[in-house]
Amino acid sequence: MPYELIAILMFSTMMVMLFTGQRVFGAIGFVAVIAAILLWGDRGGYDIGFSAAIKLMRWYPLLTLPMFIFMGYVMSESKIADDLYKMFHVWMGGLSGGLAIGTIFLMVLISAMNGLSVAGMAIGATIALPELLKRGYDKTMVTGVIQAGSSLGILVPPSVVLVLYAMIARQPVGQLWLAGVLPGLMMAALFVIYIAVRCKLNPALGPVLPKEERDAVPLGEKLRLLRAGLLPLAIFFIMMFPFVKGYTSLVESSAIGALAAFLAAVLKGRMTRRVFETCIRQTLGITCMFMWIILAALAFGAVFDGLGAVKAIESLFTERLGLNPWVILILMQLSFLVMGTFLDDTAMLVIVAPLYVPLVGELGFNLIWYGVLYTITCQIAYMTPPFGYNLFLMRAMAPPEIGLKDIYRSIIPFVGVMVVALVIVMAFPQIALWLPDLIYSR
Amino acid sequence: APAVVRAQSAIKWRWQTYAGAALGEHVTKPIVDYINNASNGELEVELFYADQIVPTGELFQALQRGTIDAVHSDDDSMASPTPLRQFGGYFPFATKHILDVPVLFNQYGLKEIWEEEYAKVGVKWLSAAGQDPCNFNTKKEITSVADLDGLKLYTFPTAGRFLAQFGVVPMNIPYEDAEVAVQTGELDGMAWSGITEDYTVGWANVTDYFLTNNISGAWIGSYFVNEKRWADLPEHLKAVVMSAIEAGHTYRNQWYWGGEAKLRATGDQLELRTVPAAEWAEVENAAKAFWEEIAQEGEIQQKIVNIFKEYNGVINQAGPPYTNG
Amino acid sequence: MKAMRRFITVVDAFNYRLGRLMMFGIFVLMGVLLWSTFSKAAGSPSLWTLEMAQFIMVGYYILGGPYAIQMGSNVRMDLFYGDFSPRRKAWFDAITVFFLLAYLGVLLWGGIESTIYAFQYGGERSSSVWRPYIWPIKVIMCTGITLMLLQSLSELFKDIIFLKTGKPMRPDQGAGPDQKNTASADQKDAADAL
Ligand code: NA
Ligand code: NA
Numbered sequence: 001m002p003y004e005l006i007a008i009l010m011f012s013t014m015m016v017m018l019f020t021g022q023r024v025f026g027a028i029g030f031v032a033v034i035a036a037i038l039l040w041g042d043r044g045g046y047d048i049g050f051s052a053a054i055k056l057m058r059w060y061p062l063l064t065l066p067m068f069i070f071m072g073y074v075m076s077e078s079k080i081a082d083d084l085y086k087m088f089h090v091w092m093g094g095l096s097g098g099l100a101i102g103t104i105f106l107m108v109l110i111s112a113m114n115g116l117s118v119a120g121m122a123i124g125a126t127i128a129l130p131e132l133l134k135r136g137y138d139k140t141m142v143t144g145v146i147q148a149g150s151s152l153g154i155l156v157p158p159s160v161v162l163v164l165y166a167m168i169a170r171q172p173v174g175q176l177w178l179a180g181v182l183p184g185l186m187m188a189a190l191f192v193i194y195i196a197v198r199c200k201l202n203p204a205l206g207p208v209l210p211k212e213e214r215d216a217v218p219l220g221e222k223l224r225l226l227r228a229g230l231l232p233l234a235i236f237f238i239m240m241f242p243f244v245k246g247y248t249s250l251v252e253s254s255a256i257g258a259l260a261a262f263l264a265a266v267l268k269g270r271m272t273r274r275v276f277e278t279c280i281r282q283t284l285g286i287t288c289m290f291m292w293i294i295l296a297a298l299a300f301g302a303v304f305d306g307l308g309a310v311k312a313i314e315s316l317f318t319e320r321l322g323l324n325p326w327v328i329l330i331l332m333q334l335s336f337l338v339m340g341t342f343l344d345d346t347a348m349l350v351i352v353a354p355l356y357v358p359l360v361g362e363l364g365f366n367l368i369w370y371g372v373l374y375t376i377t378c379q380i381a382y383m384t385p386p387f388g389y390n391l392f393l394m395r396a397m398a399p400p401e402i403g404l405k406d407i408y409r410s411i412i413p414f415v416g417v418m419v420v421a422l423v424i425v426m427a428f429p430q431i432a433l434w435l436p437d438l439i440y441s442r
Numbered sequence: 443a444p445a446v447v448r449a450q451s452a453i454k455w456r457w458q459t460y461a462g463a464a465l466g467e468h469v470t471k472p473i474v475d476y477i478n479n480a481s482n483g484e485l486e487v488e489l490f491y492a493d494q495i496v497p498t499g500e501l502f503q504a505l506q507r508g509t510i511d512a513v514h515s516d517d518d519s520m521a522s523p524t525p526l527r528q529f530g531g532y533f534p535f536a537t538k539h540i541l542d543v544p545v546l547f548n549q550y551g552l553k554e555i556w557e558e559e560y561a562k563v564g565v566k567w568l569s570a571a572g573q574d575p576c577n578f579n580t581k582k583e584i585t586s587v588a589d590l591d592g593l594k595l596y597t598f599p600t601a602g603r604f605l606a607q608f609g610v611v612p613m614n615i616p617y618e619d620a621e622v623a624v625q626t627g628e629l630d631g632m633a634w635s636g637i638t639e640d641y642t643v644g645w646a647n648v649t650d651y652f653l654t655n656n657i658s659g660a661w662i663g664s665y666f667v668n669e670k671r672w673a674d675l676p677e678h679l680k681a682v683v684m685s686a687i688e689a690g691h692t693y694r695n696q697w698y699w700g701g702e703a704k705l706r707a708t709g710d711q712l713e714l715r716t717v718p719a720a721e722w723a724e725v726e727n728a729a730k731a732f733w734e735e736i737a738q739e740g741e742i743q744q745k746i747v748n749i750f751k752e753y754n755g756v757i758n759q760a761g762p763p764y765t766n767g
Numbered sequence: 768m769k770a771m772r773r774f775i776t777v778v779d780a781f782n783y784r785l786g787r788l789m790m791f792g793i794f795v796l797m798g799v800l801l802w803s804t805f806s807k808a809a810g811s812p813s814l815w816t817l818e819m820a821q822f823i824m825v826g827y828y829i830l831g832g833p834y835a836i837q838m839g840s841n842v843r844m845d846l847f848y849g850d851f852s853p854r855r856k857a858w859f860d861a862i863t864v865f866f867l868l869a870y871l872g873v874l875l876w877g878g879i880e881s882t883i884y885a886f887q888y889g890g891e892r893s894s895s896v897w898r899p900y901i902w903p904i905k906v907i908m909c910t911g912i913t914l915m916l917l918q919s920l921s922e923l924f925k926d927i928i929f930l931k932t933g934k935p936m937r938p939d940q941g942a943g944p945d946q947k948n949t950a951s952a953d954q955k956d957a958a959d960a961l
Contacts, residue, residue: 289835
């Protein structure tokens, strides 16, 4: 059987197995090891699965994974972000749609303190959402605000997705993180513009906070609340400054960040026994989920590589179909978006990235820039039904008046904004590359 | 590609090299291309780069089993389970030039030792290659031996063990991660290659200085094949493989010899630094003690160290150009 | 049936305790990385920290894996599965779990071969300067994979018992489990997190 056919067979078998609802790592790992045995069983082949475990062990940037996950849980579970929310509340309440805009700002700050989207989602759904609904904000819009805002967690550094991408694409994490800064802020700005315009056109979507309620908070208290914004900035700088200056390595910085978040929660008296237990248990659970999927996907990748599948696909596109690299890139992003609707961001990362990233490199594109495009696509994947963490989380956390339909409807305009952001970064690579070039140029 | 008439049952090999794709293009791919072109489709070799199918630590077992059919690597970094392990890669100050390696193997008896030792562990050793010297490329400047202190360097296990006495912190990570590791702060640089490799694989982009002093004049690496796979190969294809390897040696000899000179002279990414020879002698002398230490480890080790001593005695007596490292 | 129940009780209890212990591994990992930072700041960077951290991480996710299965942390693609009734889920799982078992079985096979190799030729050692022997971590990996296998079997047995008796053995099979309260709280929290 020609290798291209085996490759397609492997891929489609895996998709079918995923649809059976078995644990993702089991489905991927099964296809990988069985394919390896069928192909190379006469001479080893059964060792590919375990080889992947050794490979995974030596991938040192993955040490940051539990650290960033832990940080996220400490922040969402200990509610150290509550004050932050209050700050935006009192300062932005006077604007039409101000609380929703404030929520986006909150999400940007939370994104700067953790590497995944889950924490922002939990904080948004538990702290911001009830308040927004109480103030008469449109439920569909605010549901979308929180889901979209939390997705910034993987674009604004630190980002676990970009760490994983860095490993797959063999690109420097520091540069990738910096490359995510401006597109992340730009995307947040686009969200804000969208909210402002919609509330301007229809003020009922985001009513202004009544004057008496705003005046109830004295100026002194307002200024005091501003200090709440310092905490996330402090954690961000404690973690990032020594890293960017080269005093600490990436993995060391992640441990410093995790410790800083933990100490902040302890000092604010929020680290109760229950919170502590939940944080470390969830960190183990989510880390295991990631690691086992990556382990299985690495084996899958090794077999896929062993078939020369990437080379085959590349020659199919460039030689046989004679496509221009940009056309290929756009086709890839489109197929990525389609796959993203029914896969989640982790699955996208570990299954699709090893196929696409080398191809992008072969086509001569900048892989730092592509990392940003890729992350934005992952954000869209994270948002879109039927598969996305935000949907599970929203279903579990949203108040009863928000139905599944509202959740699905709410994301449409924000996904639209994300696609616009994707196109802008594609057309103007400098938005991503300017900052890393500035800092790393010599 | 145009359709080529191929033999009915082509023998297929999966060949993994220690090098990443950029370097593999020069150190391994020419050999694979040669085999694929010259064997008229009877032997098809697919080349895989560092850690692509099997991580380096698992490489030897995978070769024994046949998950991988052939390997290009050095005994040291592939963790060879033989007493030869520490002599692969860069055995401190064992050689001065790239041509010393084939001379040591073909004229001074290393070839027989290597053949014998690998036969014991069920792997066919084919040939050893000389490559570039082991210089340093770093983010921080090195102008004296004391500057080595505290540097986290990506280097070979044995070279690392040797350099640790000067305060170097040797790091062990996958080859393809080294460049990123400099940027994530895990590494301060490399003691891994000559300047040709620094520029070829992109390490020159992330480091600033190149130290012209080396700790060994030529990398010793080898080509290995699964024992059964080799035994099953028809004689004429064995000849093709061996010719391909010889052609690869010739290509690499020129590529490195020319590259080292040209990039030192005209490369614009790494600034050259040199520790005065008199001071570097401290490192060379430490190597003498290190040789004795290794020789004590066993009979084979003793034998190889003696061969190195004998050869170095010869070239030292011969004088320049043999002694210019 | 009785043997299955006994198996479930023993395996789940063991993996639960082990998992609860591994939870604290996050602090061990943090400690090693902070020590690495500290020793560097103090001018004598540690030779062993990165590799030690890698070993800890392996123990953390491989030995913690079975507990993660108990918590239901492993994501599934629930495009169709999500809408199934508990019975149909159990039916599907009881069949597709053999994929998982096969994967873990091959993983273990490779693991055992690799561990045997680690004992041969005088003992495989890491190629770092620290040069630790590799067999302890490989033994830990094989142990963890074995426990994953046992946990997967336990999940299979839960599905079989549920299908036969209609009595829920897990929260996703309807009412709470007939086991520890803590385990049920764990599973609920894990579901919340995703
Ligand atoms: Na982030
Ligand atoms: Na999706």
